[in-house]
Amino acid sequence: MAPRKKNFYICTISAFPNLLYKEEFSLIKLNQTPVEFITSSIRDIMNFETSCLAENITLKFRDLNFRENIYLTGSITRSKNTKIREDDGEHITETFLQDHPSVAFLVNIKKQLIYLEKNSKYSIGLTPKSLTDCLGNIFTNILSKQFTVLVKQLPIRGRFWDIINESKHIKNIEFKYLAPNIAGRTRDEMRAALKEMQQKRNITDYSEKLSNENSELKIIKDNTLDAKVQTVEMQGGQWTIVSEKGRIKSSDKYETINADDLDTTFGYNIISKL
Numbered sequence: 386m387a388p389r390k391k392n393f394y395i396c397t398i399s400a401f402p403n404l405l406y407k408e409e410f411s412l413i414k415l416n417q418t419p420v421e422f423i424t425s426s427i428r429d430i431m432n433f434e435t436s437c438l439a440e441n442i443t444l445k446f447r448d449l450n451f452r453e454n455i456y457l458t459g460s461i462t463r464s465k466n467t468k469i470r471e472d473d474g475e476h477i478t479e480t481f482l483q484d485h486p487s488v489a490f491l492v493n494i495k496k497q498l499i500y501l502e503k504n505s506k507y508s509i510g511l512t513p514k515s516l517t518d519c520l521g522n523i524f525t526n527i528l529s530k531q532f533t534v535l536v537k538q539l540p541i542r543g544r545f546w547d548i549i550n551e552s553k554h555i556k557n558i559e560f561k562y563l564a565p566n567i568a569g570r571t572r573d574e575m576r577a578a579l580k581e582m583q584q585k586r587n588i589t590d591y592s593e594k595l596s597n598e599n600s601e602l603k604i605i606k607d608n609t610l611d612a613k614v615q616t617v618e619m620q621g622g623q624w625t626i627v628s629e630k631g632r633i634k635s636s637d638k639y640e641t642i643n644a645d646d647l648d649t650t651f652g653y654n655i656i657s658k659l
Contacts, residue, residue, distance in 0.1 A: 391489060391644045393500040394513055395539045397621040398423075398492075398524065400532045401564050401589050419524075419532050420497050424457040426527045433523045437515050444519060447487065450655055454494055458655055460487035461516075463509040488516075491651055499536060503641065513538060513639070533589050535563060537621025540635035545614045545624055549604050552628035557596035558604060559625040560613050564588050590622070600628070 400419035417425075427433075428451045434443050442463060449459040467484040470477055486509050488502040502508075505516045517536040524534035549555070593613070595602060604610070617624045617635060624635045644656050 392503045392641050393489075393491070393644065393647070394503060395640045395642055396499045396501060396517055396536050397539060398497045398499055399535045399537065399563050399621060400497075400524075400528070401535075403531055403533055403587070418494075418497075419528055419534065420492070420494050421454055423524050423527050423534070424451065424492055424494055425453070427457060433526075435519050435522045435526070437511065437519045437522075442519070444523065445485075448658070450658065456494060456651055456655070457492040458651060458658075459490060461490055461509065462487040463511070465510065491647065491655075493650060500642065500647065535589065535621070537563070538636075538639045539621060540618055540623070541638045541640050542618045544635065544638065545618075545626070546606060548626050548628075548630070548633055549606075552626065552630055554600040554629045555602040555604060556598070556600040556627040557594060557602060557625075558627075559592060559594040560617055561590055561592045561623045561625075562613075562616060563590050563620050563622050 466481045469480045491500040521536045
């Protein structure tokens, strides 16, 4: 069955309270998490305007399958005009038809993950990075900007230590963390420190850099450093390694998953309709 061959990027949905807003947001009063509020709003509104690369666009959510507080699945479409050339035997005439290409998506509400079909660049004209940025803007606006929402692709896990072990001359490594997501996806030790900084500075990300100008940085795997790597790989941050191999980032390669492997989360009946 062709639809079951679709591949998806795995992305986190991270929501950070904007501490400049002092009033309690209404969704808290309704005992909803931000992602629960976002998904129920998508089901009700369906069409959302946003800006991407200095262009105003409208993303439409269609074919929705919603189970409250558990999942939301469907398609994201962006209307575009397609040029059709017709031959009447004497002349070639051009006609523009409105097309509605789409990409499939699935939201795991409990885990605050969204799975986005890989071919967004060719189907709706948005790279995965542009699409996640658009979704982050839409989700932030749904929450009246009282939360900042970031949608970030998850990198392939395990590459960090492979690259470290293969490198002989390491100049620096850098970790860029997202501030604590309200769902608590970071390790407890990391979350406590980042939460304190967020409350004091209203940050949405935080960077840490280790360097040696002579490219003789010693990186030894221990529980503390491995927790930093896992925090980045599980939360949607970024690590960077600079060595004789050049500059390598976790964002160079992203985690993907086949539709077949989503059966256990969403069920065959849902996946087969994508």
